[in-house]
Amino acid sequence: MSRQRILVLVVLSLTLVLAAALFFFSGNGEAPEIEAGVPGPEETPLPPEETAMKRVILFFLSEADGLLHPEERSIVAGPSVEWEARRLVQELIKGSQAGLISPLPPESELRQVFITRDGTAVVDFSREFGDRHPSGSSAEMATVYCLVNSLTHNFKPIKKVFILVNGGERETLNGHISLTQPFLPLPSLIAE
Amino acid sequence: MSKPRPCLPAALSVALLLSAALAQQTVTVRVQVRDYADFTRLTLEASAKLETTLSRTGATLDIQVDSPASLRLQTAPVSSRLVRSINWGRRGGRAILTVELKSSTFTYNAFTAGQPFQLMLDFREGEEEAKPPAGEKVSAPPPIARASAPPASGVRTIVLDPGHGGIECGAKGKLGALEKDVTLAIGLKLKAIIERNLSFRVVMTRDKDTEVSLENRAALANNNDALLFISIHANGSYKKSSNGSETFFLSLNALDEEIRRLAYFENTQAELEDRIAAREEEQDVLRMILWDMAQAAHIRQSSRLAELIQAELNALLGTANRGIKQAPFKVLTEVACPAVLVEVAFLSNPDEERRLVSEGFQNNVAQAIYQGLVSYIRLYPPEGGR
Numbered sequence A: 001m002s003r004q005r006i007l008v009l010v011v012l013s014l015t016l017v018l019a020a021a022l023f024f025f026s027g028n029g030e031a032p033e034i035e036a037g038v039p040g041p042e043e044t045p046l047p048p049e050e051t052a053m054k055r056v057i058l059f060f061l062s063e064a065d066g067l068l069h070p071e072e073r074s075i076v077a078g079p080s081v082e083w084e085a086r087r088l089v090q091e092l093i094k095g096s097q098a099g100l101i102s103p104l105p106p107e108s109e110l111r112q113v114f115i116t117r118d119g120t121a122v123v124d125f126s127r128e129f130g131d132r133h134p135s136g137s138s139a140e141m142a143t144v145y146c147l148v149n150s151l152t153h154n155f156k157p158i159k160k161v162f163i164l165v166n167g168g169e170r171e172t173l174n175g176h177i178s179l180t181q182p183f184l185p186l187p188s189l190i191a192e
Numbered sequence B: 001m002s003k004p005r006p007c008l009p010a011a012l013s014v015a016l017l018l019s020a021a022l023a024q025q026t027v028t029v030r031v032q033v034r035d036y037a038d039f040t041r042l043t044l045e046a047s048a049k050l051e052t053t054l055s056r057t058g059a060t061l062d063i064q065v066d067s068p069a070s071l072r073l074q075t076a077p078v079s080s081r082l083v084r085s086i087n088w089g090r091r092g093g094r095a096i097l098t099v100e101l102k103s104s105t106f107t108y109n110a111f112t113a114g115q116p117f118q119l120m121l122d123f124r125e126g127e128e129e130a131k132p133p134a135g136e137k138v139s140a141p142p143p144i145a146r147a148s149a150p151p152a153s154g155v156r157t158i159v160l161d162p163g164h165g166g167i168e169c170g171a172k173g174k175l176g177a178l179e180k181d182v183t184l185a186i187g188l189k190l191k192a193i194i195e196r197n198l199s200f201r202v203v204m205t206r207d208k209d210t211e212v213s214l215e216n217r218a219a220l221a222n223n224n225d226a227l228l229f230i231s232i233h234a235n236g237s238y239k240k241s242s243n244g245s246e247t248f249f250l251s252l253n254a255l256d257e258e259i260r261r262l263a264y265f266e267n268t269q270a271e272l273e274d275r276i277a278a279r280e281e282e283q284d285v286l287r288m289i290l291w292d293m294a295q296a297a298h299i300r301q302s303s304r305l306a307e308l309i310q311a312e313l314n315a316l317l318g319t320a321n322r323g324i325k326q327a328p329f330k331v332l333t334e335v336a337c338p339a340v341l342v343e344v345a346f347l348s349n350p351d352e353e354r355r356l357v358s359e360g361f362q363n364n365v366a367q368a369i370y371q372g373l374v375s376y377i378r379l380y381p382p383e384g385g386r
Helices: A002-028 A081-094 A137-154 B004-024 B179-197 B214-223 B257-264 B269-279 B283-292 B294-317 B350-356 B359-379
Strands: A053-061 A068-076 A110-115 A120-125 A160-165 B027-035 B040-046 B051-057 B060-066 B071-075 B083-091 B094-101 B106-113 B117-125 B157-162 B201-204 B228-235 B245-250 B321-327 B339-346
Touching: A053 A081, A053 A137, A068 A081, A068 A137, A081 A110, A081 A120, A081 A137, A120 A137, A137 A160, A137 B228, A137 B339, B027 B083, B040 B083, B060 B117, B071 B083, B071 B094, B157 B179, B157 B214, B179 B201, B179 B228, B179 B359, B214 B228, B228 B359, B245 B294, B294 B321, B294 B339, B294 B359, B339 B350, B339 B359, B350 B359
Parallel strands: A120 A160, B027 B071, B157 B201, B157 B228, B228 B339, B245 B321
Antiparallel strands: A053 A068, A110 A120, B027 B040, B040 B117, B051 B060, B060 B094, B083 B094, B106 B117, B245 B339
């Protein structure tokens, strides 16, 4: 009798352990895609050896209709969304290769991109981004949405963009458009 | 007279009730005349709405006043450049104010405003039709805002905000024009026109070339319980051919989804505040967010104001219609009243830069914004002010 009882106990506890294991493993399956981004010094790892490329679409301004037009570009595929987002912003600063207008001041340097848990890409530029900007409402809107639409279009995890200048919050880009709130993409500025 | 008896008491009581009601409804009508720099304003102010009819003969202008209520008529002694006398009289049971001018060559403009009812007549010397004088000197605007006592309890404030100033130049034109100078010139002209024609107080966020923070511009509107806030700018674009006028109101681009929904659809300030309060635990954070979002509760009226101003800009300037737009302008976010930002034309376009620095164009722009503002006030007459 007591043997039987022990057997029952063993079977029961095994079932429990199995059930628990199943529960935890299935739970682990949904790990968040985005790491809470605290930029570290090790943040610029070498690209993978085969240097896989990634096609991205950059948006630049058109003299013809004043809207944002797509321009395809290849960037080196990287280990994380942040890594690739940095490459993309650097390409935006370099400007259009197809004769479109580049609304990011060419003097500006990208300091950092990191992505928060809620999908906000925090993009930190050097002070030239604001100081060398020509000012004007339309010019500032073009700059902001060239950046915001390009980032959100290419990277699903990026839902909105918050712009920092020289590591801190700046009231406006250069006198008009507020930088104190994150920006959602504005598809209406993109040409059909 | 088949059944006079039952009727008489009823008729009597009705008459009594009516006269009692009318007696309660005595309307006080006050008239005063005041000289300003280039015109003389007669203000007829009443505690209830009146019907008025004007008729002119020679050097006199009769103002016939119709009202179901009995009127208590008051006048102040007149000492004016243009007006010799004002006298109340009665004709056919109607009250008539006879305004006698010193010369029979005069022009006048009439305006009314609600709550309390005001009829304003601006008299000018000369024969020509009243029109905005082109190329006028704006250095000495009429002293209405500085008048010792506000004319009435209900006078509301319109805040004009010439963009930029001081070391903050804003957009720059190829020929050297600076946004801060254009905006100030137009702002001062607009101030003069409003003061000449409407009984509003006009407060400028700056009336000279000085720096004013965006926060203080909004605060000035809020501290004066402003009726409207109009920010004046000149645009700059990377696109060289960009041209035309645009009127903006705030976009609540990246705000909390629910706040945006509330702002766009049915909402009141109170409802908005409740929802925000429910979401925020900490008091300081709450206050900051409310201040930050002040404009959210006025988005719909702001868009109406933008539409009406834009319509006038298109009609008057013949610049390309770029329509009304939304953008996250910092200066608008904290303004707690209907607020718009007018981008008059593009400094980055040399053709428009030339126009922007010309007095004539600046006058036209000021006139267009003024017309839009008048349409808005007709649509949303200010309630009894505080």
